[in-house]
Amino acid sequence: MSTIDGGATLGETRSSAVVGVEEPKRPPRSRRRMREIGLAYLLLLPSLVIFGVFIFYPFLRNFYLGFYRTPPFPGLPMRYVGFDQYRDVLTSTDFLDSVKTTVLFMIMTVPAGIALGLGLAVLAHQRLKGIGVYRTIFSSTVATSVAVASVIFGTLFNPVVGLLPWLGVNPRPPILDNPQWALPAVALVTIWQTLGLTFILMSSGLQAIPDEIHEAARVDGAGAGTRFWKITIPLLSPTIFFAVVIGGIFAFQTFGQIDLLTQGGPLKKTNVLTYFVYRTLRTENNDGKAAVLAVALFTITMTLTLVQMRFLERRVHYGR
Amino acid sequence: MAAELPRPSSAGRTRARHLTGLAARYLLLTVLAIIVIFPLYITIVNSLLTPGQIAARPPKFFPLHPQWDTYSRAWDVGHMSRYLVNSAIVTAFITVGQVVTATLAAYAFAFLEFPFKRTLFVVFLATLMVPFEVTIITNLTTVTSLGWYDSYQGLAVPFLATGFGAFLLRQAFLQVPRDLQDAAELDGYGHWRFMLRVAVPLARPAMAALSVFAFLGAWNQYLWPLLVTKDDRYRTVQIGLKQLRATSIDQVNVTFAGVMIAALPLVILLLFFQKQLVRGLTAGAVKG
Amino acid sequence: MGRVVLDHVTKKFDEVVAVDDLSLEIEDREFLVLLGPSGCGKSTALRVIAGLEDPTSGTVTIGDRVVNDVEPKDRDIAMVFQSYALYPHMSVRKNIEFPLRTRHVEPADRQIAVNEAAVALGLVGLLNRKPAQLSGGQRQRVALARAIVRRPAVFLMDEPLSNLDAQLRIQTRAELIELQRNLQTTVVYVTHDQVEAMTMGHRIAIMNDGVLQQVGPPQSVYERPANLFVARFIGNPPMNTMEGRVVDREGVRAVEFEGGCLPLDPAHAAAAEASGAKSLVVGVRPEHLAFSDDGALHAVITVVESLGHERHLICRLTDGQMIIVRQGSDVPRPAEGTAVRLAADPMHLHVFDAVTERRIDPR
Ligand SMILES: Nc1ncnc2c1ncn2[C@@H]1O[C@H](COP(=O)(O)OP(=O)(O)O)[C@@H](O)[C@H]1O
Ligand SMILES: [Mg+2]
Numbered sequence: 015m016s017t018i019d020g021g022a023t024l025g026e027t028r029s030s031a032v033v034g035v036e037e038p039k040r041p042p043r044s045r046r047r048m049r050e051i052g053l054a055y056l057l058l059l060p061s062l063v064i065f066g067v068f069i070f071y072p073f074l075r076n077f078y079l080g081f082y083r084t085p086p087f088p089g090l091p092m093r094y095v096g097f098d099q100y101r102d103v104l105t106s107t108d109f110l111d112s113v114k115t116t117v118l119f120m121i122m123t124v125p126a127g128i129a130l131g132l133g134l135a136v137l138a139h140q141r142l143k144g145i146g147v148y149r150t151i152f153s154s155t156v157a158t159s160v161a162v163a164s165v166i167f168g169t170l171f172n173p174v175v176g177l178l179p180w181l182g183v184n185p186r187p188p189i190l191d192n193p194q195w196a197l198p199a200v201a202l203v204t205i206w207q208t209l210g211l212t213f214i215l216m217s218s219g220l221q222a223i224p225d226e227i228h229e230a231a232r233v234d235g236a237g238a239g240t241r242f243w244k245i246t247i248p249l250l251s252p253t254i255f256f257a258v259v260i261g262g263i264f265a266f267q268t269f270g271q272i273d274l275l276t277q278g279g280p281l282k283k284t285n286v287l288t289y290f291v292y293r294t295l296r297t298e299n300n301d302g303k304a305a306v307l308a309v310a311l312f313t314i315t316m317t318l319t320l321v322q323m324r325f326l327e328r329r330v331h332y333g334r
Numbered sequence: 335m336a337a338e339l340p341r342p343s344s345a346g347r348t349r350a351r352h353l354t355g356l357a358a359r360y361l362l363l364t365v366l367a368i369i370v371i372f373p374l375y376i377t378i379v380n381s382l383l384t385p386g387q388i389a390a391r392p393p394k395f396f397p398l399h400p401q402w403d404t405y406s407r408a409w410d411v412g413h414m415s416r417y418l419v420n421s422a423i424v425t426a427f428i429t430v431g432q433v434v435t436a437t438l439a440a441y442a443f444a445f446l447e448f449p450f451k452r453t454l455f456v457v458f459l460a461t462l463m464v465p466f467e468v469t470i471i472t473n474l475t476t477v478t479s480l481g482w483y484d485s486y487q488g489l490a491v492p493f494l495a496t497g498f499g500a501f502l503l504r505q506a507f508l509q510v511p512r513d514l515q516d517a518a519e520l521d522g523y524g525h526w527r528f529m530l531r532v533a534v535p536l537a538r539p540a541m542a543a544l545s546v547f548a549f550l551g552a553w554n555q556y557l558w559p560l561l562v563t564k565d566d567r568y569r570t571v572q573i574g575l576k577q578l579r580a581t582s583i584d585q586v587n588v589t590f591a592g593v594m595i596a597a598l599p600l601v602i603l604l605l606f607f608q609k610q611l612v613r614g615l616t617a618g619a620v621k622g
Numbered sequence: 623m624g625r626v627v628l629d630h631v632t633k634k635f636d637e638v639v640a641v642d643d644l645s646l647e648i649e650d651r652e653f654l655v656l657l658g659p660s661g662c663g664k665s666t667a668l669r670v671i672a673g674l675e676d677p678t679s680g681t682v683t684i685g686d687r688v689v690n691d692v693e694p695k696d697r698d699i700a701m702v703f704q705s706y707a708l709y710p711h712m713s714v715r716k717n718i719e720f721p722l723r724t725r726h727v728e729p730a731d732r733q734i735a736v737n738e739a740a741v742a743l744g745l746v747g748l749l750n751r752k753p754a755q756l757s758g759g760q761r762q763r764v765a766l767a768r769a770i771v772r773r774p775a776v777f778l779m780d781e782p783l784s785n786l787d788a789q790l791r792i793q794t795r796a797e798l799i800e801l802q803r804n805l806q807t808t809v810v811y812v813t814h815d816q817v818e819a820m821t822m823g824h825r826i827a828i829m830n831d832g833v834l835q836q837v838g839p840p841q842s843v844y845e846r847p848a849n850l851f852v853a854r855f856i857g858n859p860p861m862n863t864m865e866g867r868v869v870d871r872e873g874v875r876a877v878e879f880e881g882g883c884l885p886l887d888p889a890h891a892a893a894a895e896a897s898g899a900k901s902l903v904v905g906v907r908p909e910h911l912a913f914s915d916d917g918a919l920h921a922v923i924t925v926v927e928s929l930g931h932e933r934h935l936i937c938r939l940t941d942g943q944m945i946i947v948r949q950g951s952d953v954p955r956p957a958e959g960t961a962v963r964l965a966a967d968p969m970h971l972h973v974f975d976a977v978t979e980r981r982i983d984p985r
Contacts, residue, residue, distance in 0.1 A: 153608075161573075
């Protein structure tokens, strides 16, 4: 045990219980207080070091890096350009297209994913024999990673060995090289891969609604539709809200599917922001530009989340 | 007077209506279940076929002569064994690390009084606001300059702390009854002993949830391992899959076997820890 | 119109028979209490009436139609749940209004009905609150208001008072009786609390293990329990029961058991004999036991419980069996450890066949 900890005991936080007690062996109050403070900082230290080095420092350094242009060849010094680089990158067509692609991707994945997860959860929330099997199947895709899902679907989409072409879905150029279909295809993979998660989330939300509420509504004359829209949806709204916010954040972090399926193409039609950052960093070795993109990525995610909180959360019922 | 049939027929009608409704529900559930599970099913099937059979039209939906050797090829030639071990090491490192650092921090927030407690708690929560993708530029530089490129440290160390986990465990610790703290104090327990003997055992459900959550996150990582490894000896299984697919273009079956190998640990984990997973995943949503 | 008839209703959940061949007629405007220990199938029976569960067999009639095929909403019933089942996202007004909205009642009429219900249950000042902002008692009233607002023919209530504290329970009990009298509707009321059953029901129906044991007015059930289960379930402190066989004692028929012997009156003895029962159980309520110098039971007082208005003397017979005597507090308090002799009022002895557990009435 560390010297800071010594014999500090639990009482200090609620001194009133301890004050009156005469006990010679104990160190005086002020010293015990110091020890408690020391212990607290010691306990926080590991986390704070990691956060400092790997989250806050790199995060803040992005803003700084954005002011410097990375030289075209390594070894040359970085050049201070003020806001020029911010302006250039943030007004470039590549960036604007990338934002558009990401937003489009979010619109394709989030509502559909939630609707499907919710639908399956409602269906599986019945008292039926063997319903456990269906629940397991509907939640099964939590066991897949983005990479697993992408490789599976990449093959299913393959024009030669894939099953989708055999089923007659065979656009030309092939679906993942098709500027019109590549993004929806990646969205489909994403919806499938996150379906298990959404299903589990919605199911546990449904389980939190007491059966008696539904029964009361039945006796009160509400049909299945009324019960769904007037009882289930409002009572599930915190869960749905959570899924929308998290889904939005996930959409802006999409990377693996793109790297494995389309590499941002065709015609940069799947060049979502995170992939754009990665390419800029990896292929162009352009830290300065990548940093500007990262700042933008952060700002957009943050704004989106705050906007959702502001406008959606009002309509959420938390039971209070 | 056909409408005035005696009771038994009424009961019969109920039964018949009931049965049709039931059949319809099962049918709908089954169709949806087949759609959801199909990609995984066909992966298993394809992993046991020859490349020729996979390309055959109409496709085969059942492996009559399973080719089990695709698995050994993915395992050895495709280096899946190596990738799996790497993923296991990195994941274990991250999971244990997160649980330990989160426990320590959460204990401080739940049981200790110290200056700047609120501020520091906000700092912890602020980490949730910064997506990891935003930090990769400098983290790559940092890891490289530490000499951790292509190493387990490089893969794991940036993830050894978690604001979410600290928050989750703090909530669990706050549930520990005051009476227990008083009793422990009367028994002369110090903070460390109270933490290990009382707080941690009582917070076991939250700990389990965090562990499963951390495991899942670490195992499924893609962007960071792709950035900081070039050497097969340190590639994790997710990146290994990309590699495997690239090197076995003419052997789709081996790629599918690799997919199964990559997915299996999670399947097993989730079969055993479904409840903890659900708790971990919903921990965020339950909070109003 | 508010008549409810259950005809040979059975409800099984897989292997569990929750309700076993239940036949019961509930009159229009009757307050019927379904009483029984927890798990005996009361709620299931109520839910079958409501239509929330389909009976495995048998028919349910409400008014004059068989409702087996009728949806709950079309059965002209309202239900008050144990947990109240208020809609947490709706205000009190919206909660009460909900059954009217689903039936597309005109807004103006809705308004009137809601206000009437709110007045009847003292909720006028609370109409804009959410359920979470109400006390337990207030929530209970909202649940009642939501039930009465539609003026259904039958009210179904599943332990509606069990989540209230003792004081409030007694008060609400009286209010419910009054409410039923004013509304003139049929009430089927489920409870495991015999005091509620005794005080509220016009008749009580006692269930055990899914099987109906006895139906009747509270006093007659108390005075003439149909079987041992009812005898032991109704009454607090419970009836003392002793198992033994009939013997001849100096020309008098008596039941002899390990700890003593109780004489039977001739009519009872004859009935017991005629029934052919090998072994009998005699029961005597604590208030029908008294000290007597020639009492047939020898006992020692082990504990004296004073309740203020009365006392319960816990005694042990010579074989160690416990027997409870109820005593007014106007007589001097006996000392613990005193040896006493107890006599039972022969007119108030209950006799049961020990095997079938059925009551044997004197001839
Ligand atoms: N939905 C159900 N599934 C299976 N068993 C049930 C269900 N509902 C009730 N039961 C069983 O039926 C029996 C009677 O339950 P219930 O009617 O709730 O009793 P009570 O209301 O008298 O306490 C119990 O054994 C209970 O476990
Ligand atoms: Mg019940």
